[in-house]
Amino acid sequence: MMTNGPVSVYAGNMETEYLALPAALLRAAGLDNSHLSEDAARLLAVELFREDRISLGFAAELCHTPLAEFMDFVAKRGIPPLRYGFEDLEEERRSTERLGA
Numbered sequence: 001m002m003t004n005g006p007v008s009v010y011a012g013n014m015e016t017e018y019l020a021l022p023a024a025l026l027r028a029a030g031l032d033n034s035h036l037s038e039d040a041a042r043l044l045a046v047e048l049f050r051e052d053r054i055s056l057g058f059a060a061e062l063c064h065t066p067l068a069e070f071m072d073f074v075a076k077r078g079i080p081p082l083r084y085g086f087e088d089l090e091e092e093r094r095s096t097e098r099l100g101a
């Protein structure tokens with residue numbers, strides 16, 4: 001059952017902030033009260049990671065989620081958990097050439 005009161009955003013042993021969210025927003029996001037704080041924290045962490053504001057590891061740490069589980073959570077939202085850019089590819093190519101492989 002949804003409540004109209006403030007919602008605690010999960011922060012484990014970190015300082016906790018409280019906020020009020022419209023029930024319709026929670027329903028649209030598919031969130032329910034049983035894990036609301038944890039789910040909201042993960043969604044916020046995913047968005048911060050997607051925007052390159054925090055790293056994958058820090059995002060997982062902030063919402064107290066094991067890294068592998070957070071990587072799955074991110075991937076299920078269509079965001080590649082590992083970012084492998086052109087520079088990384090070039091470095092791998094140079095390393096492979098140096099190793100004679």
